Amino acid sequence: MIKTIKLKDAVGMKLSHDITEIRPGEFKGAAFHKGHTVCSKDLCRLQKLGKNHLYLIDLEADEIHENEAAAVMAEALAGEGVVWNNEPREGKIGLVAENDGLLTVDTAALAAFNMIEEVMCATLHTHTLVKRGDLVAATRAIPLVMKRAPIERAAAIAGQNGGVVSVRPLRKGNAGLIITGNEVFHGLIEDRFASILTRKLIDLDCEVAHISFAPDDSEIIRQSICTHIEQDCDLILLSGGMSVDPDDVTRKGIHLAGAQEIHYGASALPGAMFLVAYIGDIPILGVPACGLHHRTTVLDLILPRILAGEKIGKKELAFLGHGGLCQDCPKCTYPHCAFGKGT
Numbered sequence: 001m002i003k004t005i006k007l008k009d010a011v012g013m014k015l016s017h018d019i020t021e022i023r024p025g026e027f028k029g030a031a032f033h034k035g036h037t038v039c040s041k042d043l044c045r046l047q048k049l050g051k052n053h054l055y056l057i058d059l060e061a062d063e064i065h066e067n068e069a070a071a072v073m074a075e076a077l078a079g080e081g082v083v084w085n086n087e088p089r090e091g092k093i094g095l096v097a098e099n100d101g102l103l104t105v106d107t108a109a110l111a112a113f114n115m116i117e118e119v120m121c122a123t124l125h126t127h128t129l130v131k132r133g134d135l136v137a138a139t140r141a142i143p144l145v146m147k148r149a150p151i152e153r154a155a156a157i158a159g160q161n162g163g164v165v166s167v168r169p170l171r172k173g174n175a176g177l178i179i180t181g182n183e184v185f186h187g188l189i190e191d192r193f194a195s196i197l198t199r200k201l202i203d204l205d206c207e208v209a210h211i212s213f214a215p216d217d218s219e220i221i222r223q224s225i226c227t228h229i230e231q232d233c234d235l236i237l238l239s240g241g242m243s244v245d246p247d248d249v250t251r252k253g254i255h256l257a258g259a260q261e262i263h264y265g266a267s268a269l270p271g272a273m274f275l276v277a278y279i280g281d282i283p284i285l286g287v288p289a290c291g292l293h294h295r296t297t298v299l300d301l302i303l304p305r306i307l308a309g310e311k312i313g314k315k316e317l318a319f320l321g322h323g324g325l326c327q328d329c330p331k332c333t334y335p336h337c338a339f340g341k342g343t
Contacts, residue, residue: 219253
């Protein structure tokens with residue numbers, strides 16, 4: 001039950017909720033916090049904030065305050081690698097990354113959660129790379145007081161698979177690079193792929209353990225892959241030879257090396273001729289020539305997910321289509337753009 005108190009009679013009462021102040025372009029936040037004892041000098045400021053009445057809350061057994069509701073929901077929403085403090089501000093609680101890693105959002109569970117009346121949760125895009133302490137989600141109950149049943153139902157939805165948001169650390173890959181192509185192998189042109197791929201791997205805290213070069217010969221490519229595996233590489237990237245030309249034999253070399261799962265083609269541009277394969281548990285990534293000409297390709301979307309332990313197959317490559325069209329901006333701002341944000 002909520003009891004209305006005229007402002008002039010509110011001196012000495014404790015506030016039942018945060019009172020928000022908005023100064024356009026300057027400030028938005030709590031002017032007074034829940035539990036603050038109103039004194040006479042507060043009355044003028046409260047009037048300027050549009051408050052002519054304050055409220056006392058006497059909760060019924062089946063009711064819950066917004067702050068308690070936010071805590072119940074935060075507990076259910078937070079999965080592995082996500083933490084929160086029970087210090088609501090204006091009824092909201094933020095969820096933050098406990099460690100560096102890749103944010104994963106159960107988007108179906110999030111939508112089901114948000115279908116419950118009078119609750120909400122907003123997150124960053126799934127598959128966003130985050131740092132320890134980054135805000136990844138926030139939740140609140142929308143009314144000041146509401147029934148417990150919807151909160152408990154929303155929490156049950158959020159918690160049924162171990163939470164809606166999680167942050168998975170990236171493993172430190174021991175990568176091998178195989179640069180294919182007669183033109184590079186025979187010294188007709190200078191290779192640029194190795195430096196590009198090395199920089200991407202180092203930026204993700206991987207070690208590039210071995211780099212080799214192979215002509216357009218499927219047997220030599222096979223031997224190179226096997227050699228990298230024998231040298232304890234747990235991630236192998238091959239550049240070039242991924243198109244439909246008859247002399248592009250990289251895919252055949254990957255097959256000859258023993259790959260049992262080969263997924264060729266990704267629903268993203270640039271990078272449609274991207275390949276993911278597995279030899280045992282070792283991911284084999286075929287990077288098409290677009291990686292030379294575009295700063296950001298499908299490789300940048302998939303590589304962090306693999307390092308976070310995700311198994312990439314046909315479904316994952318297909319779901320890249322929504323948001324997978326790079327706008328090829330004159331100045332690339334990835335990841336602060338829409339590329340890959342639909343997955």
